[in-house]
Amino acid sequence: xxxxxxxxxRQNKTQVGSQNTPQSRTIKYGxxxxxxxxxxxxxxxxxxxxxxAVIHKKPTPVQIVHVDYPKRSQAVIKEAYFRTPSTTxxxxxxxxxxxxxxxxETKNKTSFPMQNIHAHQIEHMREVDRHGGIAFLLIRFKxxxxxxxxxxxxxxxxxxxxxxxxxxxxxxxxxxxxxYYIPYQYQPRLDYLKAVDKLILDESEDRV
Numbered sequence: 001x002x003x004x005x006x007x008x009x010r011q012n013k014t015q016v017g018s019q020n021t022p023q024s025r026t027i028k029y030g031x032x033x034x035x036x037x038x039x040x041x042x043x044x045x046x047x048x049x050x051x052x053a054v055i056h057k058k059p060t061p062v063q064i065v066h067v068d069y070p071k072r073s074q075a076v077i078k079e080a081y082f083r084t085p086s087t088t089x090x091x092x093x094x095x096x097x098x099x100x101x102x103x104x105e106t107k108n109k110t111s112f113p114m115q116n117i118h119a120h121q122i123e124h125m126r127e128v129d130r131h132g133g134i135a136f137l138l139i140r141f142k143x144x145x146x147x148x149x150x151x152x153x154x155x156x157x158x159x160x161x162x163x164x165x166x167x168x169x170x171x172x173x174x175x176x177x178x179x180y181y182i183p184y185q186y187q188p189r190l191d192y193l194k195a196v197d198k199l200i201l202d203e204s205e206d207r208v
Contacts, residue, residue, distance in 0.1 A: 036105045036140040036147065036190075040090065043188035047094075053193060055092030055099055087124045088135075094193060097200075098133035100125065109143035111169035114162040122159055125152045134199065138182075138192060139175060148179040149195040153203075 040057070047053040069075055088102040102125070104116050117137070125135035135152040150170075158170045180195035 036103050036138065039147075039190040040103055040138070040192070043190050043192060044090075044092075046188040047193065053092055053094035053099070055090055055094065057090050058087065088121055094134075094196065095200075098128065098131075099196070100128040100133055101136045101138060103138040103140075105140045105142055107142050108169075109141060109172070111171045112139050112141070112175060113169045114158065115168070117155075117159065122156070126156070129153070134196060136196075136199065139179070141172060144172070147182045147190060147192075148175050149182060149192060149199065150175060150179040151199050151203075154178040 037057075044053075044055045044057075047055060088100055090103065091098065091100045093099065102117070102121050104112070106112050106116065128135040129152045137150045137152075137155050138147065139150060140147045158167075158174070161167050180198050182190055182192050182195050185191055
C-alpha cells in the first residue's frame with residue numbers, strides 16, 4: 001500500500017514487540033458505558049490539571065434563525081439549527097505541537113465505515129499535517145471495547161482507497177496493523193497522548 005504521492009506506507013515501528021495489545025491488558029475498565037467523547041473529556045481535564053497539554057472540544061456551530069425579546073435585557077432563542085462543523089472535533093497544544101483530531105465510534109466489530117468521515121474533515125487534517133501539526137483519528141470499536149489512534153498519514157491512504165471505490169471501510173486488522181492501540185488505565189482512563197508520543201517517535205524515525 002502506498003501514499004497518494006507514491007511513497008510506500010511503513011508499518012508503525014513502535015507497534016513491534018509492544019505490550020499494549022488487546023490481549024495483554026492488565027487493567028480492565030470496559031463495560032462501564034462510557035462513551036468515547038466522555039473518556040476524551042475526562043482525559044483532557046486530567047491533561048489540563050496536570051499541565052501536560054491544553055486540548056478542548058470545539059463547540060458545534062449553531063445558526064440562529066429567530067430570537068424573541070420579551071424584555072430589553074433578555075433574549076430568547078426560538079429557532080436555531082446545528083450547522084455542519086468545518087473542521088475536526090478537538091484541537092490544542094501538546095509539547096509545543098498543534099494537536100488536531102476527530103473521534104468516532106462504531107458498533108461494527110469487524111470494520112470502520114469510511115462514510116463516518118467527511119471530506120471537509122480530511123481536508124482540514126491535511127492542512128494541519130502540511131503545516132507541521134499532528135492530525136489523527138481516534139476510533140472506538142464499541143462491540144470490541146477497543147480504541148485506536150490512526151494517524152492522518154495512515155488515514156489518507158484508506159481515504160483514497162475509499163474515493164477510488166476499492167473498499168468502503170477499514171478492517172479491524174488494518175487498524176490494528178497501522179494504528180496505535182490505547183489501553184484503558186486508571187488515570188486518565190484513556191491516555192491517548194501516549195499513543196501520540198509513539199506517533200511522534202515513528203514520524204521522527206521516518207525522517208532520519
